[in-house]
Amino acid sequence: MLRSYIRGVGSYVPPRVVTNDELSRLMSTSDEWIRTRTGIVERRYADEGVLCSDLALEASQRALADAGLAPSDLDFILFATLSPDHHFPGTGCYLQAKMGTSSIGCLDVRNQCTGFLYALSAADAFIRAGVYENILVVGAEIHSSALDFTDRGRDVAVLFGDGAGAVVLSRYDGAHRGILHTELHADGRHARALCMDVWDISKKPYITRDLIDSPALWPRMDGKTVFKHAVTELIKLFQQTIARAQVRAEDIKYVIPHQANLRINQMVGEQLGLPHGKVLNNIQKYGNTTAASIPLLLDETYRAGLLEEGDLLMLLGFGSGFTWGSALLRW
Ligand SMILES: CC(C)(COP(=O)(O)OP(=O)(O)OC[C@H]1O[C@@H](n2cnc3c(N)ncnc32)[C@H](O)[C@@H]1OP(=O)(O)O)[C@@H](O)C(=O)NCCC(=O)NCCS
Numbered sequence: 001m002l003r004s005y006i007r008g009v010g011s012y013v014p015p016r017v018v019t020n021d022e023l024s025r026l027m028s029t030s031d032e033w034i035r036t037r038t039g040i041v042e043r044r045y046a047d048e049g050v051l052c053s054d055l056a057l058e059a060s061q062r063a064l065a066d067a068g069l070a071p072s073d074l075d076f077i078l079f080a081t082l083s084p085d086h087h088f089p090g091t092g093c094y095l096q097a098k099m100g101t102s103s104i105g106c107l108d109v110r111n112q113c114t115g116f117l118y119a120l121s122a123a124d125a126f127i128r129a130g131v132y133e134n135i136l137v138v139g140a141e142i143h144s145s146a147l148d149f150t151d152r153g154r155d156v157a158v159l160f161g162d163g164a165g166a167v168v169l170s171r172y173d174g175a176h177r178g179i180l181h182t183e184l185h186a187d188g189r190h191a192r193a194l195c196m197d198v199w200d201i202s203k204k205p206y207i208t209r210d211l212i213d214s215p216a217l218w219p220r221m222d223g224k225t226v227f228k229h230a231v232t233e234l235i236k237l238f239q240q241t242i243a244r245a246q247v248r249a250e251d252i253k254y255v256i257p258h259q260a261n262l263r264i265n266q267m268v269g270e271q272l273g274l275p276h277g278k279v280l281n282n283i284q285k286y287g288n289t290t291a292a293s294i295p296l297l298l299d300e301t302y303r304a305g306l307l308e309e310g311d312l313l314m315l316l317g318f319g320s321g322f323t324w325g326s327a328l329l330r331w
Pocket residue numbers: 028029030033034037038113154155156158159194221222223224226227230260261288318319320
């Protein structure tokens with residue numbers, strides 16, 4: 001049986017730690033408000049001059065080293081981000097040049113907090129179809145340049161942080177390891193509940209002088225709608241994934257969910273009746289790093305020595321679009 005499996009994993013966060021107290025000096029917020037509503041204690045911000053592809057490079061090199069492969073062993077790059085280096089070309093191309101691979105294909109994925117799972121699922125399909133053998137799947141974000149650090153933007157600004165995570169997905173001939181099942185969903189009717197209008201191609205020119213003072217420059221969110229849909233869809237998705245993959249909830253060692261809000265993940269775990277400790281979180285340290293959240297948490301879990309070969313893992317994501325998805329895999 002031809003499958004794909006995670007051969008190597010790596011992550012990177014920029015060194016600068018930004019606490020809730022630091023944010024409360026920029027806008028009307030508090031450590032207490034942020035902790036109780038979201039679970040976030042601190043996040044990382046990249047310095048001026050650092051690009052999304054720079055964070056991705058660090059994470060990718062660590063994933064390659066973990067896989068015991070060289071850049072020349074890669075056949076393809078899938079890069080998930082909502083904060084690309086530039087409007088075009090895709091950030092995968094910048095990463096490819098920095099890594100020094102040959103002229104392998106690079107595909108950027110624009111699916112926000114579900115971006116990594118969309119990329120992983122596409123990489124899995126390429127490998128199972130026999131097209132490629134080793135694919136680098138990266139999720140990386142620099143949010144800190146595009147947040148409104150005033151009271152107007154405080155609901156969004158406190159949530160997000162910068163970071164990167166990567167896996168090398170490789171061909172596996174056998175039935176004992178690898179990705180067993182993936183699910184991808186979207187509902188574009190809710191696109192306006194979490195979006196950023198800064199590139200409005202209907203405007204001629206698409207950037208106007210007054211944009212700099214307009215709220216369209218920043219991401220905006222209907223937090224309650226996002227919260228409600230995230231909980232509902234993640235619960236349905238978990239149940240659907242285990243039913244389709246024909247496994248039981250108790251067979252899953254860890255759920256590695258997207259990190260949008262600790263309360264979302266706690267509510268999902270409780271309503272599914274999962275035992276305490278099965279749903280993993282690290283949002284406390286990094287906030288929401290969008291496409292990087294899942295591989296970052298996977299890498300931390302792996303490096304903490306919590307994963308053994310054969311463990312069943314459920315990756316779950318939900319985000320802007322709305323988009324949501326899962327991957328069930330045997331480590
Ligand atoms: C953003 C979120 C934490 C807000 O929590 P909430 O309980 O819904 O809070 P509300 O939006 O009802 O706001 C309550 C009050 O806090 C205020 N507030 C918003 N952000 C604040 C902040 N950072 N600090 C202090 N007060 C804040 C609001 O203005 C509101 O004030 P009001 O009652 O005077 O109008 C929550 O809705 C959420 O996490 N949603 C999901 C977000 C998400 O997951 N996004 C990413 C998806 S991938």
